[in-house]
Amino acid sequence: MSRVTLLALQVLVAVVCLALWQLFATVPVFGKILLPPFFFSNPVDVFSQIVKWFSSGVIWKHLGITLTESILAFVIGSLGGVLVGFWFARQPLVAAVFDPYVKMVNALPRVVLAPIFALWLGLGIWSKVALGVTLVFFIVFFNVYQGVKEVSRTVLDNGRMLGMSEGQLMRHVYWPSALSWMFSSLHTSVGFAVVGAVVGEYLGSAAGLGYLIQQAEGIFDVAGVFAGMFVLSAFVILIDFGVTLVERRLLVWRPTVDGRG
């Protein structure tokens, strides 16, 4: 199938869905409106809400807050994950001792931590960053840990025979291997950073996309909830696209980079 046909079909799906939504929300079928506006709103209202946010400029502040929180969560979580992952992989004893606790914390649904973080860090951005960090950290940590442990035996021996010291092995073998594993989970960890930020905002904050959605919901403004969701999706897709660009640039040496979703 050609790209144009594919794109046309993809657009068609969106058009049909929106048209059906608009139709059932405004035109009665057998004397009954199938999607009552109170619960489902309609595409036109949702769209005008989005336009209003952008034309008045209110949305930028919220987007900026959510973006800041996501970036901070991603950077801090990744940094922590890389450091601890490296440490555990190089010190099997430490890894063995902490293993049950790592599993325990990772098994905990992170949402329950949100109230605690709000209590400790207040309603500002840091409680959301903390929530995002707990999500990002484990993904990066597990990947780096695996990456360092699964460095090919032959490549390591080759490094040694070429005369590398432990420090040089770290820099030329362990580190690139670990980074490649971290980058392979980049999409997931960036996604989780956003999830952490939005969920945190939703549960208690004064700004951000999650806050916007929660506010709209509080006054039964369904159009506002849907508008928030659409803006959020577009936001995540843009970020994901950025990640793909970064990945192409950094993982140029990997044969599988194009096959990744």
Next chain:
Amino acid sequence: MTTPTAVALEDAKVAFRLGDDRVYTAVEKAHLSVAQGEFVAIVGPTGCGKSTLLNVAAGLLKPAAGSIKIFGRPLAGLNRDAGYLFQADALFPWKTALDNVAIGLEIAGTPRAEALQRAQKWLTSVGLGAFANRYPHMLSGGQRKRVALAQVLIRDPKILLMDEPFGPLDAQTRQVMGNLLLDLWNADRKAVLFVTHDLEEAIALADRVVIMSAGPSSRIIGDWRVSLPRPRDIFEVRLDKEFHALHREIWSVLKDEVMKGYAQSTQAAEAI
């Protein structure tokens, strides 16, 4: 003796402890020496411990008994005089061909610009001058071996250890690589210990061919001198009468070991 032997294994025994505390003896009482400038090939059936012996010479494995001397000195730790060409892909996948070759110099403290310049020269001499910026996955198996060869030789090791380096390649590429190796080796005649299961390859390349018995507890059971004239061309030398005579003579010994090794490996498979 004026010049000490490059590699001298004396009654070396190599054993591994298995998971259930039994001890598996891979090689028993191996006695082997490689003189300076000598090209020695070790041939043996699959699983006879020839790679194990090479790892002992590299210092990656310690012998359970016996001794190993490099240029007359007992080997402790890794063998710093040796370059090792591995059977499996050992290039750093995150480095370009050029960086892969330059790394050996860089870690020894050569300034990067100079290391890259010399690496480019080496890539050219293995016929890959135009492929400097390719990553290993963009190269064919034969090209990767060429890069690996340059990576090892740029450090100018006094001893070259090769573990079935051309094993994964197709027959034609193997011959081309064999000739390339001989050309490069002819330039400064390092001591070479070359492990292979291909008797023809061994005779065509080496000054001496050493045969190992089937494992476990394999021993060195034969040592032949190959007096074919040098420089050799691998394609030509195989047509030589002397080559055939030698091949027949060595094969008559090797054949029994190959059958033994084969029988053992199938029995082991049935036991599982």
